[in-house]
Structures are given as C-alpha cells and as structure tokens.
Amino acid sequence: MTDVICPLCGKPNPPDREECLYCQAPLKASGFVAPSEPGDEENQLLPPSGETGEAEEQTSQPAEASSLEQAIPDWLKATEANFLGQSESEQEKPGTDLVSEQIDSLLNQPSTPDSTNEPAIDDDWLASLLEETGIGESSATTSQEESSEGQEDTFEADKTEPFSEELAQEEPPASADQAEKPEWLTNLEATSPIKLDRVLPASEPDGQSTGVVDTGEETGSGEMEIPEWIAKSGSEVSPPSDKEAESQIAPAELPSWLEALRPDEGVSPTGPLEDLSAADIVTAGPLVGLRGVISAHPSAIRAHKPPTYSIKLRVTEEQRARVEMMEALLADEQKPKPLPAQPVISSRNIFRLVIVVVLILPIAWMIITGSQRTPAPQPGNIPGVVDFTQQVQTLPIGAPVLLAFDYEAGFSGEMNLAISTVINQLIIKNAYMAIVTTTPAGPALAESIMRRADTGLEGKPETYYTDLGYIPGGTIGLLGLANSPKTVLPYSLDGNNVWAVAPLNAISSIKDFSAVIVMTNDPDIARSWIEQVSPQLQVDGTPLLIVTSSQAEPLIRPYYEATPSQVQGLVAGFVGGLAFSRTVGNIQQNGTWDAFSIGITVSVLIILIGSIIAVVLKMLALGKLKEN
C-alpha cells in the first residue's frame, strides 16, 4: 500500500489527497509516506481499502493499480495473469498451473506463516469455486469483476506474500514499497507486534480478518463450517483478538501512533510521536522554522470532532454471495448423492435383449410349426425310466399307492408330462391313490392333474383317489407319516375319515402301500423321503419311485444307483418324462421336444460365444498392459 499517513492523526489517506480525510491536516506538506498502513501490518490479509466497497476507495482504484503494478514482483504478475487466464478459460486443474506452483513453493517454506499461504489457498478456492459453479463466460466476467474490485483483495494478499516473506526472513527488499520505505520504519517493523502477529501461525486476527481467504482455506481443507465472522459480518470484531495481540507485546513498546491505529482505540487521536528527523521544516505561519509541527494552515486550525473510525468487518455483497454459494456447495456435499439412473440402453441391456431374442425366437418357431425333427429320447439311454415303468406296470390291480405331490407349481411345466403319464398309468391299473403333500401348493396341483386325468373316465373320483392334504412339520411330519399315517393325517381334505373305509383301512404304516411315488423338484425333500421313509419301505420291499426335476436329478441319482438301491425308479425332468411317456405309448405331437433341443443348442452357443469374447477381451487387455 502507498497510502499517506496523516502526521497528525496517523490515519491512512489516499495518496491523491491534499489533506487528511479525518483531521483535515495537510498531508503533502509533511510528505509522510507510509510503507503500509498499520491495519495492513496488523493482518496483512485484512481486505484493504480496495475491497471494502466504500465509494471513495472505489474511485481510487486506477491510481492504486498503477502503484500496485510497480509494487508487484514479476512472479506475482505472472500469477495474476495466470489466475485471470485460468478463471476465464475454466481450467479444470488449478493444481497444475503457475499459481499452484507458486503456492506450493510458498507452502513448502519451513517457516511460512499462515498469512503467506492463505492467499494461495484462496486462489485454489476461487479456482475450485469456478470449477464447481461451472460458469463459462459468467465465470470469466466474474473473475474480471473480481480483478477490478472485490477480488482485488486476493491479489493484494498475494502481493503481500513476498513482502512478508522478506520481512520474516530479513531478506533485502525487492518491491517498490520496500525501496520507498525509510530506515526508521524498517526498524519499527522489526519491533512491531503486528509483524509478530503476522508471523504467528493462524493468529486470531488473521482468522478473523481474512474472511474470504479463510473460506477458501476451509474449502481447501474440506471443512463444512462457515466461519462465525461471516455470519455476524456486520458486527464488530470481537475484542479478545485485540487483547491477545496486546498480551503478546508490552504496551510500552507500541508506538503511540500505532496504538492509535488499533481498531478498537482508533477513536482517540493522539499526536504522532514518530521520529521527525525526516519531517519538513514549517515554512509558513507562526511556527515557521520548526520541524515536524503542525503548520498554521487555516484548514488545520479548524477544530473537528474526531470522526469515528469504522471497525466493522467489511465484506462486499459479492463476497457474501460467494460465501453463501460456497455454503450451499458444502451443504450439498453433506447430502448423499443419489445413484445416477441406470441408462435404459446399456451394453448389458443390449446383450440381454440379444440373448432373449436369440433364445426365444427359435423356441417359438418350433412350437408354432410343431416341428418333429429331433429324434425323441430313447428310454434305454435315460437311467431310471425303464425301472420306473416296470415298477408301475407290476403294481397289482386296485392296489393302494401313496402319491406325494411335493413339487412347486413353477416346475409343473417341466414335470407335468411325467406326472400326468404316471397318473394315467395308475388309473389304468385301477390303483387307489392316497395323495399327500409337504408343500403348500401340493393339493391344488394334485387336484388339477386328477381332474384333467379323469375326464372321460366313468365313476366318481373318490373311488380311485383321496387327498389327505398337507403334512405339517417337514421332515418330522414325514417321520410321523412313515410310522403312523392316520395319526398325522386323520382326515382327507373333504373332511372324511378315509382310514375307516377300504382300501385305506388296511393301512397301518406306510409300508402297507403297494408303492410310494414322490414327485418333487427339491433334492432336500427327496432326501427327507429317502432317509426317513425308505428304511421302513425296504422292510417289506415296497418300492420308492421318484419323479423329479432335472435340477434335483444329480443329487438323487446316487440313491438310485446305490447298492442296495434306495430308490427303485427315477424319472427326471422333461427328457425323462418324454422318454417315460413314449414307453407307455403316449407320443406327443407338438414341437416342444424340438423347441427343447434348439433351446439347449442356442444356450450352448450363447455361453460359448460369451466366454470366447471374455477371453479375447482379457487377452487384449493383458497385451495392452504389457505394452504399457
């Protein structure tokens, strides 16, 4: 700063003023040029007059700019130019530009006081703010406005950096300000508590006065709290800071003119006590010849009520708006961001769609045309089917058979062919079917199939089957059923006591049935039947026959293949059902078998192609990795 200090009241005045703004004392006469105003020294980052938005200081911008340009070292000019360039071109990575380099170099200094790195962070903050807001021209214009007014403080702060650095490290002066600075003032600064303040890390005044910079710092550190001073930016600066400043230095050492400039005591003007050796001799008036006294200039004689010195923290509307914007941005950070909606057209969806088309179209075509191209499965090639058929064929006429409908409705598409064939065979054999189930859907499935099967048959359904219903308790229930069926299921679903009439009145335990046929898609249910019921059946050689889904076959087949066999017959899945139906002379005339065949063929191709693509992509990726 090149403001002129009033020799009378010690207040800073713009260089173009003839007399003091506050006490009307002549300024030019004394030619007293302060290197920087104490307020600036007290906290280098306090937004100087340029940022306060006060009208008279707005007008002084050009002059300031010119004097500033002299004061700015080259690297800082580059920084400023860079920053403006950056904000105009909305560079995404401020960390890579010259500003950041400078900031890094500053931050890396071992004894860098806060005041020196804050502006750097401020730059980051601004840059990130511009990025975050993503304003194109608007951001550019904003940065231009900043360079012309509100933002000036940032650059000012930047400009103070080398200065403070030099002071801290007692390097030879490099700026114009330094050149202009008289020796006494250098000494004064050396003993000044305010400079000490500046060197103190994160001292309270810094924290309080460098509002925008602080905000920037907070952005940099990712903290979510907006500093208190922003909230009560209209109120006075809290006294503790000043007390703290005082407590650090003995008041006696503080020059009184400097004392006078302290914000909270600025209202009582005191005579300057500075060394007046450099002051001019009065050339006019009664005090002619005296050095450093107030010349009897008419304007100086006029008594004035000392003006109150505003100590309000001065934040422009724009700065306030910017901080609010930052606050909003930080608030957004706290909210969990919802996952972006999945695009409707993604590679996965396309792949899935392709699979659907490739899989379903041929199947549909086979069914529509009723194709009979593929040779039907031979019962001999499918283990279990021949034994199953023989066991059913060898059942005595009218024998009681226990049927367990233990499959889920969803698997009826796969198992219905086999099951309806079994039911038809049992009806032909005039067997009496006692139906039980351990799955809730069982009774409905059984009833539906029985009703479909008995169409065209004469006689009441109850003459050849009864539905005993659901066995609660899973495995325990099965154990109970094996020991005493009539205790577990005392009544049929119609509410009849079927155990009292023929043929079930002859049944005391499960082995009294001629055969037990379990229909299930669940290997666990099949295992329960095999492990809980099969031992009892083996005593009298009652066969346990299983109709199952292809998903359970691999786990049930070992029981069928075992020696001695625990399962005497096995029909598994659609293939087994088709083979079984063909053995008993029921040949299907629709295209489901061809559809099944082409479905499997297409599925194999899809899995193969998918896997090959995966391997190729992996190899390509590995190749690229090796290249890199």
Added chain:
Amino acid sequence: MKKILPIANAIIAVISGLFVLLGYFFPKVFGGIQSVLIGWAIILAAFALLLGIFNLAMVHWKKIGAEGPSNINSIVLLISLIITMIVVSFSGPTGSWSLWIFNTFQLPVEISLIAVLAVILVYAGARLLSRRPKWYTGLFLVTVLIVLIGSVPLFFIGEIAPLNALRGWLAQVPAVAGARGLLLGVALGTVATGLRILMGVDRPYGG
C-alpha cells in the same frame, strides 16, 4: 425382571431342546415327551404363520399410506390376499374356485418366473468368465456345456454319444463326490449351529 426374563428364555430353549434331542437318540426313554414337544411345535408353527400373515398385511397396509406407485401394488396385494383367503376358506383348498384362483393367478406367474430364470442363468453363464476369469470358472463352464450337450440331442447335429457318456460319468462320479463333501460340510456346520443354541450362546429369540 429385565434380567430374569432373558435367562428364563435361555433355560426354556436349552431344556426343550435337550428333551427333543434325547428323544431322537433314546426313543424308548424320551420318545414320548419328544413327540409331545414336536407336536406343540407344529401347531405353534401354524400360529406363527398367522402372525406372519398379519405382518405381511401390516407392511403393505403401511405402504398404502405412502406416496408413489408402491402403494398401488400394496393395495393390489392386500386385495389379492384377502380374496384368496376368503375364497379358499369357503370353497376348500381343492374346491373349484380355489383351483380357479390357483390355476389363473399362481400357476402362470410361478412358471413364468422360472422361465425368467432361464434367461437370467444363460446371461450369467455367458458373462461368468469375464466376471471371474479364473481357471475354476473355466472348469465350471466346460462342465456346464458338457452336461447340456450330453442331455439332449442337439438341433441339426443330433446326439453326441461320447459327450453323453461323459455327462453320465460327471454326474455319477465327480459330482457325487463334490455333493457328498458339500453335504457333509453343511451338516457339520448345522450341528455346530444347533449346539450353540442349545448351549445358550446364540439366542435368536432375543434376550
């Protein structure tokens, strides 16, 4: 009371469990009490089902109050649940109207869901190697392909006898070995889990 209740619960669980367990291994001595306790458990499971249905209804009743399309689904579910329960109660589980509801609403949807499963599985199979590019994934896929090709005569190609035989061997020998090992492992885990409950260490009933 707040301290006594959890301990009492644990004691109840341990004692009832011990009697049932002993009933399995010494049926002559503890068989009677075991069957009584299991009989209670079966009837209690039915009461628990009532609570479950109540819970299902409450969850969707709450959703009806909520905004958005889910409340429509909840209304539909509740209507469907209530109508089905009323119809099946009056018509009986094997009555004509019960069967109509079963064959119209339950059967098609359930089979369709498994049909959807087919597409999901083939899609997963095709993506598996890119998802988990490991040697055992490759072995898994090779096995799947062999079993699929060995199960059905391929369209245009017909039956591939060697693969058919290989499929049979895979299902008979290595698959049985693996399944047996898995079943035994699961059984050991199950025993450990049950014992922790009978020791009162795990208390899923709370307390």
Added chain:
Amino acid sequence: MGQVLSLIKDYFGFLFVLICLGLILFYIYSDRNRPKINLRDIQAFKHFRREVDLTVEAGKRLHVSLGRGNINDLQGGAAFIGLSILDCCARAASNSDRPPVTTSGDGVLTILSQDTLQSAYHTLATEQRYDPTNARLTGLTPMAYAAGTMPTIHDEHVSANIFAGHLGSEIALMTEASERSRSLSVAGTDSIPAQAVLYATSDEPLLGEELYAAGAYLGAGPAHLASLRMQDILRWVLILIMVIGAILKLLGILP
C-alpha cells in the same frame, strides 16, 4: 440285526453330538485369551464388512434375506445362521439413517427376525429405532417369497443384500434384482443347486459350509470360533473314518 444296528447308530449319534459339544467347550476355554489360529480369507466376508460400513456411511440400507427355512426342519440350521448374521448387521448398522430390513418366507422365522432386531436395538439402548415392519414376511411359497423380496431390493435404497438361509434356485431372481439395482449381494445357502446358481449369478457366493462360518468371521463371539475349530477337527475325523472304512471294506474285513 436291524434293531441292533439302529441302536448302535443311535448311541453313536449321541456320542458324536457329545464329542462336538466337548470340543466346542474345550476350544472356548483354551482360546479364551487369544485364539490360537487364524482363519483363511473368505472374500465374501471381507466385502461384507466393508459394505456394511459403506452402507452406514451412505445412509443406505442393508437387506438381510433369511430364506424360507422351517426351523423345525433340516433347513433350520441355515435359518439360524441367517439370524446370527442379522444380529451382526443390526449392531453394525445401528447408527445408520436407515435400519436394516429383513425378509423371510416362514412365519416363525419372521417373528425370530423381529426378536433378533428388537434385542439388538435393546442392548444398544436404541429400542426406539425398532420397527416390526422392518422384519417382513414377503411370501409363503418359494417363488412368492422371491417375488416379494425383489421390490424390497429395488425400492428401499438397499446398497447391500445378504442372502443367508434356506433358499432354492429362485435365489437367482433376487441376485438378479440386486445386480439390476446395482447393490452388492453376498449370498450363502444350504441348498446345493442354489449354490450352483449363486456361483454364476452372485458377486460373492458362499459355498458349502462357508455360510456357517459367518459368526466367526464377523466376530460374533468366541463360541463361533470354537465351533469352527470343532468343525475342522471333525472333518478330519470323518475323512479318516471314510478312508479306513473303505480300505477295510475293500479288504473284506468289514461286512
């Protein structure tokens, strides 16, 4: 003869259970200060722990699917493990904005899951967070259960699904829903066909008895670690019995 065999089987069975119990008690006592073994890495549990933390961080929800196992049946074991995992989840996610949601396909299991949640919150003194509708029955048949669980996965801000219980091949519908809603799925079941499906469809399948080790891996207590050591001892015992028995049978020494 058959009766004698069944008698021997019964006594052996009881002896086997006693050995298991003794081993667990022994390891609880011997490892009371510091466990003497490490556990091999199971990626699913690593990801599970991380996912629980992330879920709490993101203010999202954990979904624990307990399956449809009837606890009075063989599948009850998996259901009990599911409840142990639920307890861990409820404790870990107790400070989450959205408490975990549980789905099950059996009445008893639903009530047990409610109790587990309530007692977990009770011990953490956050019982006011307990909402019975967070432990739901979603369907009483396997497919109804799967279909009823899918909307929960899609609509309730679920970021991680843990399927732990008795689930059949219908589990693929749920893992697919989980993938479509871009949430992680850690899945384990006692059904072997379902494990085969999981192997292809799930991010982190738990195979075989890995599900039953959940308590030990999630730090549910020393008894879980002790029971895992018991399993390790007994697996070797079973292997020895099988090998020696097979050799004796091959030599015709055993009938």
Added chain:
Amino acid sequence: MLERIGQLADPIGAIIGFVLTVMVLSYIIGDNVLFRLAIPIFIGAASGYAAVLILYNVLWYQVLVPVFQVITTGKMDNMLIYATHVVPAVILGIWMMTKMSPRLARWGTPVLAFLTGVGAATVIAGAVRGTIFPQVGASVNLLNIRTAPSELNELVGWFINGLVVLVGTATTLIYFHFGIKRQEEGVPVTRSVVLGYLSTAGQGFIVVTLGVLFAGVYIAALSALIDRVSFLWDTIIRFF
C-alpha cells in the same frame, strides 16, 4: 347364473393367465410397471392359498374339529392325546400372539425360545442321523468288495470310480478347512503346501459338482420357458 359364471371362468382364466404371463416375462427386458403389477397379485394369491391350507390342516383338523366333535357327539376320540398334544400348544399359540404388539412383544419370547430349542435339536439330530451317517456310510461302502463286479474291466472301472468319489469327498471337505496356524505378527497367513494342493483338488470337485447342478437348474428353467411359450401360442390359437 353360477353355471354361466362357471362356463365363463375357464376362458377368462386363460386370458388372465395369458396377460399375467406376458407381464412377468416382460421382466426379462427390465424391471417395469407390468411386472410390478403382476407380482403382488401372485404373492397375495400364493400366500393366501398356502396360509389357508396350513391353517386348514393344522388348526382346523387338529384343534377345532375335535372340539366340534365333543359339542356334537359329546365324546372325543383320544381325549388324552388332545389334552397333552393340542391344548398346551393352543395356549402357547395364544401366548405367542403378544408378538403382534411391539410393546408386549418381549412377553411372547419364551414361546419363541421353546420353538428355537426344539428346532435346534431337530436340526442337530437331522444332520447327524440324516446326513452325516448316511453319507459317510455310502462313502465307506463305495469300495465294498462284496458288491464289486466280477468282470475285470468293470472291476477296474468300479475301483477307479469308487476311489475318485472317495478322494473327491475327502478333498472337498479339506477345501473348507478354515483354521490356519497362527503366524508371527506381520507374516501372511497361508495354508501348508500339502493342504493347498488338496484343497485345490477339492475346489475342482466342487466346481464340477456345481457345474452339473447349474446345468440341471438351467434345463429345468428352459423347460418352464418352453412351457410358457407353448401356453401363449395355445391361448392365441384358442381365441384369435
């Protein structure tokens, strides 16, 4: 009137089934409103049916029918069994209903504790008697010389297959071995070399098993898909 409705019920049912099938299959392409609408209908119907069936078989036949029997005939078959097997269960069941209210829920816990205890014992016994003993017995019997085939070729095949199953079962069990000897701090925990090889072999067996089962599940699902396509085509032919 009812007959008329009865006649219409079948075609209406077929059309509703057709529409529901299309709605559910639409999930193949992606989650959508049609699928979301079909699902609650299904859940309601399936759960409602299952609930009534179970209540019908348990509460109706085991609990209420004997009571009606007493009311109508003045006597009851197996009064003692009813008094010991049913009455206490009904009392416990009513007690369990406290779970309906979150406030009273804790008072119903003893009933759940009882159910859990019984369940735990059942799963232990089931695992030991139902799985461990039969599976170990089957493995031991694999190489029973008394069941060996007489011809040399078959004998060799029988022996090799039996050996493979035995080794596969053992290595699969070894694969799941959880414990690893505690190393010094910082030393990565790894299995011993032998255990590593054995568990790798076990992993191979597991993967083959899962592959076979996956193929089985897929074939079942494909059959369902074919059934649905067939159903859709039949319905189209029937009405159009």
